[in-house]
Amino acid sequence: xxxxxxxxEALNEALTQEMERDETVIVMGEDNAGGAGAPGxxxxxxxxxxxxxxxxxxxxxxxxDTPISESAFIGAAIGAATAGMRPVAELMFVDFMGVxxxxxxxxxxxxxxxxxxxxxxxxxxxxxxxxxxxAAAQHSQCLYPLFTHIPGLKVVMPSxxxxxxxxxxxxxxxxxxxxFFEHKALYDSSxxxxxxxxxxxxxxxxxxxxxxxxxxxxxxxxxxxxxEAAGQLVADGVQCEVIDLRTTSPLDEDTVxxxxxxxxxxxxxxxxxxxxxxxxxxxxxxxxxxxxxxxxPIEMVTAPHTPxxxxxxxxxxxxxxxxxxxxxxxxxxxWTR
Amino acid sequence: xxxDRIVPVTMPKWGLSMQLGKITAWVVAEGDEVQVGDDLADxxxxxxxxxxxxxxxxxxxxxxxxxxxxxxxSGTIALIAPAEVSDDALDAAVLQAxxxxxxxxxxxxxxAAELQTADVGGRKISYAGAGExxxxxxxxxxxxxxxxxxxxxxxxxxxxxxxxxxxxPGHGTSAKDVGDGxxxxxxxxxxxxxxxxxxxxxxxVGHSMGGAVALAVAARDPGRIASLTLIAPSGFGSEINAxxxxxxxxxxxxxxxxxxxxxxxxxxSHLTRQLVDDLLxxxxxxxxxxxxxxxxxxxxxxxxxxxxxxxxxAAVAAVPVTVVWGRADRIIPxxxxxxxxxAVRHLIxxxxxxxxxxxxxxxxxxIEETIARAG
Numbered sequence: 001x002x003x004x005x006x007x008x009e010a011l012n013e014a015l016t017q018e019m020e021r022d023e024t025v026i027v028m029g030e031d032n033a034g035g036a037g038a039p040g041x042x043x044x045x046x047x048x049x050x051x052x053x054x055x056x057x058x059x060x061x062x063x064x065d066t067p068i069s070e071s072a073f074i075g076a077a078i079g080a081a082t083a084g085m086r087p088v089a090e091l092m093f094v095d096f097m098g099v100x101x102x103x104x105x106x107x108x109x110x111x112x113x114x115x116x117x118x119x120x121x122x123x124x125x126x127x128x129x130x131x132x133x134x135a136a137a138q139h140s141q142c143l144y145p146l147f148t149h150i151p152g153l154k155v156v157m158p159s160x161x162x163x164x165x166x167x168x169x170x171x172x173x174x175x176x177x178x179x180f181f182e183h184k185a186l187y188d189s190s191x192x193x194x195x196x197x198x199x200x201x202x203x204x205x206x207x208x209x210x211x212x213x214x215x216x217x218x219x220x221x222x223x224x225x226x227x228e229a230a231g232q233l234v235a236d237g238v239q240c241e242v243i244d245l246r247t248t249s250p251l252d253e254d255t256v257x258x259x260x261x262x263x264x265x266x267x268x269x270x271x272x273x274x275x276x277x278x279x280x281x282x283x284x285x286x287x288x289x290x291x292x293x294x295x296x297p298i299e300m301v302t303a304p305h306t307p308x309x310x311x312x313x314x315x316x317x318x319x320x321x322x323x324x325x326x327x328x329x330x331x332x333x334x335w336t337r
Numbered sequence: 338x339x340x341d342r343i344v345p346v347t348m349p350k351w352g353l354s355m356q357l358g359k360i361t362a363w364v365v366a367e368g369d370e371v372q373v374g375d376d377l378a379d380x381x382x383x384x385x386x387x388x389x390x391x392x393x394x395x396x397x398x399x400x401x402x403x404x405x406x407x408x409x410x411s412g413t414i415a416l417i418a419p420a421e422v423s424d425d426a427l428d429a430a431v432l433q434a435x436x437x438x439x440x441x442x443x444x445x446x447x448x449a450a451e452l453q454t455a456d457v458g459g460r461k462i463s464y465a466g467a468g469e470x471x472x473x474x475x476x477x478x479x480x481x482x483x484x485x486x487x488x489x490x491x492x493x494x495x496x497x498x499x500x501x502x503x504x505x506p507g508h509g510t511s512a513k514d515v516g517d518g519x520x521x522x523x524x525x526x527x528x529x530x531x532x533x534x535x536x537x538x539x540x541x542v543g544h545s546m547g548g549a550v551a552l553a554v555a556a557r558d559p560g561r562i563a564s565l566t567l568i569a570p571s572g573f574g575s576e577i578n579a580x581x582x583x584x585x586x587x588x589x590x591x592x593x594x595x596x597x598x599x600x601x602x603x604x605x606s607h608l609t610r611q612l613v614d615d616l617l618x619x620x621x622x623x624x625x626x627x628x629x630x631x632x633x634x635x636x637x638x639x640x641x642x643x644x645x646x647x648x649x650x651a652a653v654a655a656v657p658v659t660v661v662w663g664r665a666d667r668i669i670p671x672x673x674x675x676x677x678x679x680a681v682r683h684l685i686x687x688x689x690x691x692x693x694x695x696x697x698x699x700x701x702x703x704i705e706e707t708i709a710r711a712g
Contacts, residue, residue: 002510162618166621194510194618194622195510196510196513196622196623196624197622197623198618198621198622198623199621200621201589201590201621204590204591206614207610210610211405234403234405234406235403239405254592
């Protein structure tokens with residue numbers, strides 16, 4: 001039975017149900033239970049944004065509060081995965097991922113390949129990304145393009161509570177390392193989520209709105225920005241098809257190409273910096289494989305190529321908004337040779 | 338207030354959970370004369386696309402709702418009025434109607450009828466009802482369906498009856514465990530819901546596999562069943578589209594599932610993306626894959642249809658039985674209607690395996706006629 005719960009609750013429910021189902025599932029990370037400055041209660045926080053709240057007492061010994069040493073506990077999680085556990089490690093902000101890159105891209109991502117398929121690394125690395133919380137340049141980035149670049153990693157970013165739960169369950173059951181991106185601004189969003197366990201498979205984009213005039217390909221928080229723009233454009237007689245990629249690795253090329261073959265126009269909306277991001281990747285895909293269908297140049301809506309500003313006013317301008325998406329759609333619908 | 342010669346055309350409510358509808362195309366334009374029953378607009382809900390027919394005759398003076406915009410159920414989408422009504426009066430009515438559309442669905446709308454559950458032999462069985470009084474009708478869906486299979490029927494029937502629809506084991510939000518997968522396990526769930534409702538006798542309506550289940554319930558306890566309406570019921574002949582059944586059970590992606598599900602309809606435009614997505618979401622619940630494959634063994638013997646529905650039907654000869662079949666059924670051939678001895682037969686043109694979605698008004702009439710025969 002589906003009922004409305006938040007993105008945060010959906011993730012917590014996925015972790016709870018998988019920990020109940022499979023005792024090899026463990027959770028580890030900074031402040032996953034308590035936390036510095038907590039009032040003494042050992043499950044005071046449940047993670048900085050409360051995602052793992054309640055798990056510490058429900059699953060004794062299986063929720064590990066780690067030291068603030070990302071390189072150590074991410075390495076430990078990857079090692080545990082190769083030894084038969086299914087760890088879900090939380091690296092609070094993706095911005096800190098740099099200190100454990102070797103463990104992730106040169107170890108976890110390579111094991112299956114280098115051991116001829118005889119080793120699996122079923123680790124999930126949860127992390128927060130994205131701007132909008134006044135957290136400045138070192139706590140607001142969208143670094144999923146870096147991980148999408150690396151073969152051997154699965155890179156996923158649910159945009160709704162339904163996807164958050166189903167993709168977390170899929171991530172835990174998956175035998176490959178999964179980078180699980182959670183946008184900070186989505187934790188309090190709510191939507192229908194079944195009580196039962198279920199999976200959302202990776203590599204299947206979701207057409208969240210159908211329309212015949214323009215294809216908007218997007219992901220993460222920008223799905224909601226794009227839907228807002230698509231709703232506004234109805235008054236102008238423009239019907240947008242909005243595609244939520246849901247996973248950037250693997251990538252559902254067919255859904256994107258089929259849609260562009262129908263509409264002939266593409267706008268890609270990506271919160272990441274504009275160079276070598278998902279927008280450029282999708283643009284290249286469509287330019288190569290659906291060139292004959294294009295009736296206008298491809299438009300990209302992205303953040304600028306700058307660090308995320310700390311100034312509130314500048315940060316608001318930095319994040320792509322619905323108006324910029326509307327403008328891009330009008331550019332492609334109004335384009336003439 | 339508005340001129341009472343202005344007749345609003347409103348967004349219909351197709352199904353208990355429908356809160357919004359979207360007009361995908363207007364068939365009529367401002368200035369057109371319409372008769373009762375004329376097609377007005379194609380409307381898409383979360384579940385399915387249907388055509389709204391005119392309930393009143395007259396001139397369409399104003400189109401209120403735009404193509405592609407969400408309109409709350411019962412919101413005014415067009416105005417029919419005689420030529421004497423002034424443009425000013427119409428424009429005022431349009432403004433009122435626009436305000437309702439722009440406000441969207443009220444937060445307290447609730448929407449879905451309250452879901453109830455019964456514990457049947459340790460299995461949680463979900464069901465939902467509508468209607469205040471009258472005889473009890475219980476709607477039993479088919480293989481891979483759920484209580485929403487009846488979305489066009491449950492509300493209209495609820496005007497005169499208390500209408501319940503359940504989710505069989507392995508389906509919808511009921512327990513996914515189907516035990517050995519026999520019709521008996523499914524029939525227990527139907528009996529369990531009737532017990533939970535505390536009803537003496539009920540009218541059963543069963544679709545496809547649900548038809549065979551309804552027959553099994555009636556054969557077991559004929560005194561409990563007041564009438565049977567069987568829609569494209571399974572088990573009356575050996576011919577069945579085994580490829581459909583296996584394809585449905587095995588499909589893992591929307592690309593695999595969509596062409597399979599399309600075979601259910603005579604007109605595949607009934608198949609919305611949402612309908613396919615909802616089916617995929619159901620198939621991805623833990624336990625559903627096992628349940629669907631277990632039930633395949635009940636329905637199929639190799640590529641032939643298994644079942645002894647004809648014998649069961651003979652055993653319940655005292656109960657009024659009606660069989661409804663779409664002539665364009667691509668899952669179970671409509672010719673098998675002849676095997677339902679003693680039944681009143683309704684063969685429906687232009688309908689496939691889902692006449693309750695493609696021709697709901699005719700199916701509703703058949704159900705009401707069957708209930709009338711029960712006295």
